[in-house]
Amino acid sequence: MSTEAPIVIVGTGLSGYTLAKEIRKQDENASIVMVTADDGFSYSKPMLSTGFTKGKEADELAQGSAETMAEQLNLELRAYTTVTGIDPDAHELVLGDERLAYGKLVLAWGADVIRLSIKGDGQEHVFSINDLMDYRAFRRALQGRKKVAIMGAGLIGCEFANDLRNGDYEVDVIAPSDALMPGLLPPPAAEAVRSGLEELGVRFHLETVVDHIATRGDGVRLTLANGEKLDADLVISAVGLRSRTELAAAAGLETNRGIVVNRALETSVPDVYALGDCAEVDGHVLLYVMPLMACARALAKTLTGERTEVRYGTMPVMVKTPCCPTAVCPPPPGASGSWHVEADGQDVRALFKADSGEVLGFAVTGRFAVEKQALSKEVPPIHP
Ligand SMILES: Cc1cc2nc3c(=O)[nH]c(=O)nc-3n(C[C@H](O)[C@H](O)[C@H](O)COP(=O)(O)OP(=O)(O)OC[C@H]3O[C@@H](n4cnc5c(N)ncnc54)[C@H](O)[C@@H]3O)c2cc1C
Structure with a gap:
């Protein structure tokens, strides 16, 4: 590992770990430190609402401990360590009484439950x-x-x-x-x-x-x-989530519904980036896995020397209600058009069409849920 100040990633959720994995694909030796308030276990959050359906206990949903992940990804991981502030001028994170220097800082610290x-x-x-x-x-x-x-x-x-x-x-x-x-x-x-x-x-x-x-x-x-x-x-x-913005705002980063970043995941402060549930990317706050994966891939390239902007494609969401399988791709907010619905009991195909006939969004349930992939190809990507 180099002796330069490391890339510091705050958060070991899907955003933090996906980013670390993507960085390792680009650069085996970059110095990375991960800091997390929790135990650092790697797990897939969407699985939490499938425990009984899949017959799994909480521990069976965990994929790797902090130690395992640190070794696999060849990085330093500090679990049970809460970031209490950011000092952008000094390029330091504040961890209670301690300070941690960063070369580049990535905020992947998620959202708070309301x-x-x-x-x-x-x-x-x-x-x-x-x-x-x-x-x-x-x-x-x-x-x-x-x-x-x-x-x-x-x-x-x-x-x-x-x-x-x-x-x-x-x-x-x-x-x-x-x-x-x-x-x-x-x-x-x-x-x-x-x-x-x-x-x-x-x-x-x-x-x-x-x-x-x-x-x-x-x-x-x-x-x-x-x-x-x-x-x-x-x-x-389960009444909602709010992106964690407080510490970022206190450090002078621009925040809105999330920490404001452009398509290169850059905040308003040099060398500080954000992705995942805490970020508002080019105006979009999307608390889902597909957007954060796209962000992690782009950001890994930027952090290893090739500034790259994320491009959001069409991003359908699967609702894990196996009693009535459902997929949805909401139309862009404020899009003009109307819903065209075909329904037979719990089988619904609802297409949101512009006046031109172009499909801008959809929701499919029951036997129509399998049409998710075909319909996704018809809907224009978020970033053309
Ligand atoms: C039950 C459930 C089911 C879901 N199902 C789906 C689905 O089917 N499909 C889908 O696309 N999305 C789904 N989602 C949403 C998706 O899981 C999230 O968008 C995604 O996991 C967010 O990851 P993240 O890494 O950005 O945030 P998080 O997973 O919340 O990670 C945040 C990390 O930051 C750390 N942290 C926070 N504050 C601090 C601090 N001050 N100092 C240090 N560390 C800090 C935390 O400890 C944690 O490690 C679901 C969410 C839930 C809750």
């Missing part, structure tokens, strides 16, 4: 699941329990609902919207997924919210705004 402040003494029964450590804690608490209430009917809430039913748990989903995955799925596709989940036994309580969570015996009693009362052993809070 926690609602709900009244009541039952908060210790409420779990947010956004990493493997969260999932381990949830699975431990779930042992011997039967009933789970999920707050939120977005992609993650719906996936956990399906997975927990596959594990034979009773599931209630509470959400303020009148449909599932609003903003992601058009109504007919959302209705198909809801019908699939209901057939599986999931109970929905839509157009209301949880007002109060009180301890009751070993579990909790939820009081909803519509007056309904539900008993549960555990609660999952």
Whole structure:
């Protein structure tokens, strides 16, 4: 390894590890240090909502420990180490009382879960699941329990609902919207997924919210705004994520919905880059795997000497609700056009077409879900 200040990557999620792997493809000897607040285990986050369906315990979803990854990638990895600040002028990261010099700094530190402040003494029964450590804690608490209430009917809430039913748990989903995955799925596709989940036994309580969570015996009693009362052993809070921007903003980096970067993943401050759930790339905050992989490939080239801009292609999202397989590629925000829907029960093909007839987005469920690949070829890429 060279004696120059290293490339420092903050975060060992999919963004951090994918970037490190991509750098190693370009340069076997670049000096890399990874810093992470968690235990540094490598795992695929999308698998967290498939544990019961795939019959896997939390530990079986882990792919490699921090030590294994450090050795495989030939780098220094500092686990359980929280970054508390960035000093761009000194080219240093602040780690509590310590400082760590960087040549290039990459922020891959993800997003925070949004926690609602709900009244009541039952908060210790409420779990947010956004990493493997969260999932381990949830699975431990779930042992011997039967009933789970999920707050939120977005992609993650719906996936956990399906997975927990596959594990034979009773599931209630509470959400303020009148449909599932609003903003992601058009109504007919959302209705198909809801019908699939209901057939599986999931109970929905839509157009209301949880007002109060009180301890009751070993579990909790939820009081909803519509007056309904539900008993549960555990609660999952899946009400959304917010890109981590605070430390970046405090260090003078431009932030908006995420840490603002251009297509070369450069922040507004020299030698500092960002990708993954924390980044707003050329105006896009896309909290999915495909965009971060594309970013990691481009950034690895930039960091090893060939400045490269990311190009986002068409990026469909698979919703892991096996009771009603679903794929969606939302049209660009503000696109003009309308949905054209063909529906037969839980089989829905919804195409968002411009007036010219061009397909700008789609949502397919049930037997039409297999058309995802063919339709993806029709939709224009995000970056032409
Ligand atoms: C249940 C679930 C299912 C999903 N399913 C899909 C799917 O099917 N398809 C899809 O495309 N996407 C899916 N996603 C989204 C996808 O998994 C994420 O977009 C992606 O994993 C984000 O990776 P990341 O590395 O950017 O962030 P993270 O995985 O959150 O990693 C952030 C890292 O930064 C570290 N960190 C944070 N703050 C600090 C600090 N101050 N100091 C040091 N370290 C810090 C953390 O410890 C962690 O190592 C899913 C997400 C969830 C929660």
